[in-house]
Each structure stands twice: as structure tokens, then as C-alpha cells.
Amino acid sequence: MSAPVVQADGVGKRYGPTVALHDVSLTVRPGESHALVGRNGAGKSTLVSILTGLSETDTGSVSFGGVPAPSLSKQDDWKAHVACVYQHAMVVPQLTVAENLFLNRQARGGFAIGWKKLRRQARELLDSWDVRVDVDTPAGDLSVEDRQFVEIARALSYGARFIVLDEPTAQLDSQAIERLFERMRQMQENGVTFLFISHHLHEVYEVCQAVTVLRDARHVLTAPVSEVSRAALVDAMTGEQGGLAVRDAATRDPLAVDAEEVLAVDDLSGDGFHGVSLRVHRGEVVGLAGSNASGKHQVAETVYGLRKPTSGTVAVNGKRLPSGDIPAALRAGIGCVPRDRHHEGLVLEHSIMDNATLSVLDRMGRGGLASPKVRRERGSRALTDYDIVAASPDQPVSDLSGGNQQKVVLARALESDPRVVVLINPTAGVDVKSKEALLAVVDRVRAEGKAVLLVSDELDDLRLADRVLVLRAGEVAAVHQAGWSDGDLVADIEGVGLHD
Structure with a gap:
């Protein structure tokens, strides 16, 4: 051997x-x-x-x-x-594919770069491994x-x-x-x-x-x-038996018929999607499923104000929100766990208590000045409420595992006691038990009466949803009530069996 x-x-x-x-x-x-x-x-x-x-x-x-x-x-x-x-x-996003392939090796022992030779070598390398990419394309594209x-x-x-x-x-x-x-x-x-x-x-x-x-x-x-x-x-x-325990929405009591409508999205269009309408009521979880190119992430980011729509409206408790305005969304009672925790959800070099209280500093002291004691108390509470494994609330978030970092993002999103919670891939890149803990928090805040819009690529996450809207090519292509089968949902996501 x-x-x-x-x-x-x-x-x-x-x-x-x-x-x-x-x-x-x-x-x-x-x-x-x-x-x-x-x-x-x-x-x-x-x-x-x-x-x-x-x-x-x-x-x-x-x-x-x-x-x-x-x-x-x-x-x-x-x-x-x-x-x-x-x-x-x-x-390096600004450099071409060829330049990235031979980064710091462009000159091959000399001072001048032979660009024609560099591109030829790049094409030969990619062809040898059947990688079909234009060598002149900027890597960032x-x-x-x-x-x-x-x-x-x-x-x-x-x-x-x-x-x-x-x-x-x-x-x-x-x-x-x-x-x-x-x-x-x-x-x-x-x-x-x-x-x-x-x-x-x-x-x-x-x-x-x-x-x-x-x-x-x-x-x-x-x-x-x-x-x-x-x-x-x-x-x-x-180290435990039983695997992942996720509560299926089909096993809980159905939503009351007179449940208050909290989030209303009407005929919303924007980057990668068009004509999307949905309603989320108090104590309800609505899921958005689809491929990465379906537009589901862009819909959620537009609801939160991270993107500006080209048409349509978003309203919370009947009040229309200004488009593309995150502070207005926060004031209206929307909390968000963004798609990329590292670039959009956390300040990695800051502490757990700093990150957990970022969205509520204006409520913790006059003029937005919060005393260290108050911040530390809130950070300590986050450790307990969200089962964050850390030495103390002073610990930098960069020291935490991915699962614990995501718990801090969720703690920040919920610290303002929002009416609507927008969750975008909330369990991406976390382990089995961290996923279970995060989904348990989502189920808890739903039970407390919050309206939840849940976007995910994970079928386990979507089990929590009372309804799952499937987006395809930027439009709502299907709606599945709780109790859906994996095969049916995946078939609609992939467009399997369509005749159009």
C-alpha cells in the first residue's frame, strides 16, 4: 500500500x-x-x-x-x-484570473511581466483541469x-x-x-x-x-x-444520542384565524426578484426557499432595508416603511440576522457585550452613552439566554466558534424586542447542537408572538415554518403548508417536472 x-x-x-x-x-x-x-x-x-x-x-x-x-x-x-x-x-478581486493564478510568480525570476505568456500559461493550467473560466475576468466578478x-x-x-x-x-x-x-x-x-x-x-x-x-x-x-x-x-x-431535534410546525397548534397581521409585503420588486407579496402574522413563521439565484435573499434584505426596491411596499403593523432605510426598519420593529455574519452581523474585534447591544445603545443611556455596567449586564444576560459558550461578556467575538458567533448575532437582533424578525441562513456554518439551540430560540420568539421571516437553504430550518414560499427566477412559484415532504419542496425549488 x-x-x-x-x-x-x-x-x-x-x-x-x-x-x-x-x-x-x-x-x-x-x-x-x-x-x-x-x-x-x-x-x-x-x-x-x-x-x-x-x-x-x-x-x-x-x-x-x-x-x-x-x-x-x-x-x-x-x-x-x-x-x-x-x-x-x-x-484578490481587482486582479484577473490569470494574475491570481500566478500571484507573486508573474515575472518568473525577472522584473518584467510577460502578459501574453502569463495568460497562455493560465489558460493551459485551467484547461488541464477542465476549469472553464476566462483568464481575463477580474476575480471579483x-x-x-x-x-x-x-x-x-x-x-x-x-x-x-x-x-x-x-x-x-x-x-x-x-x-x-x-x-x-x-x-x-x-x-x-x-x-x-x-x-x-x-x-x-x-x-x-x-x-x-x-x-x-x-x-x-x-x-x-x-x-x-x-x-x-x-x-x-x-x-x-x-457525544449524545438522538441527533438533531427540530420542532416541525405541523406538530404544533395551528395559528389563530384572527392573528394580527404584522408584516405586509405587496408586489415587491428589486434586484433579482419581482412581484413578490406575502403576509406574516403574530406568532407565525413564514419561510422563503429557493436556489441561490432565486432572489430569496434579496427579498429578505429588501424587507430589512438593506436593499432598495424598484417598486412595491413593505409595511409593519399597517405603517409603510421608507425603502432602503435600515434605521427606519429598526425603529419600526424589524430585527435581522443577516446572511454574512462576518461582514454584516458582527464587529469581530469587539466584545460579546458590545456586539449584543449595538442595536440598542440609544436605549441604554442618555445621548446613546451606555455605562460599562449596563452593557456588561446585558452581555451577561445574552450569554445565559442564548447559551453562548464564552469566558465572559468581555471576550472578543473573534475568539468564538462559528456557532457561538451566530448566537451573538441572534442576541443582537432580538435585543431590541422587535415585532418582526428576519432571519437569513441563520444556521449556516454551525454544528448540529448549535443549530438545534438557534432553532429553539426561533421557536421561542415565535411563541412569544413575534412574526418571523425565515430564509434558508436548510430543510431542517424550514421545518419551523407555518408556510414555505418557494421562489424561482425571482417569483413565488409555489407555497407549501407545514407538513411538506422533502421531495415535494425540493422538486419545486429545482423546477422538476414543470411543463413550462
């Missing part, structure tokens, strides 16, 4: 008193897709940073093809062994899917044949995900090996041959995917 592409033996890592990894081992065989799964905070990111030469292990060892890993100072040697394609773009393939091609150009994919499907729709998986299979046949990190366990069974589970910074399980049931995999990740 050939040597493993990568082997980590007894790896340990500490950051001060925090144990990030304890005696973790991982073996990835040539040509396979090996899943690495675990809850947020399990140690996946730390292990990846060690496997890619960004961090040094305190104990244990790492080898590539049976040869000890290079020292951290030899980054070019690391690039010849391994690369990581992250969920968030690692390209690429779709998420094409950007990922460009990053993979760039890594392969260094000689690496081991690629870490960190949450690669988080921003892709179902068709793009299937194209990614098909390309992964083709690359595997040509000798490329993948370490695949995802919170979507069904993807592990679709594209991976082996799986390793980390829990609480320790190695728990490594096995062929075919030998591990989904229930057993969830149990290994959580």
Missing part, C-alpha cells in the same frame, strides 16, 4: 490554558475524499492550520507521503504538498463556484495534490454543489486527494469515502463512510 498523502500522529496544540487539540491522529489515503467533521470548537480549524503550515504542533508529528512536514519557514515547500480552499474568498475552482487550480499549479476544502458548499445552490462534487470525482481519478470539511452530513455520504470525527479537541472516530450510519455519526460528533 502506498504511503498516506498526509499523516498526523498524536498532534497536540495549546493556546495558553486552552487545549485546542489533544493527541489527534489523521490518515488520508491517496485519491480519496476524506471528511473531517465535528461541532464548532471541536478542533477542526486548528488541525487544518497545522496540516497547511500555518501553525506548529506542540506535540506529535505531520508527514506527507511518508516524509516529515517542512519547517514553517519553508512556505513554498508546504504549497507543494497541500493547499486549503476556504469558504471566504482568498483571491466570478461566481463563488468558479472562484473555488480557480483557487483549486492555483493550488495544483504549485504541485500540491492534496486539497483541503473548508465548507465549500456553504454559499452554493444545489446545482453548483453537484457540479463541485462531480469535479471532485474527476480530480480524484486524476490523483487529487481531498480533505472535506462540512456541517452538512448528507454531503459526507455523497462525496466522501472515509470520515474522521473530532469532539472536544480529541479524535473520536475514523472509519469508512459506508460503515457509519448517520445517527452514529451525529452521536460521535455530539
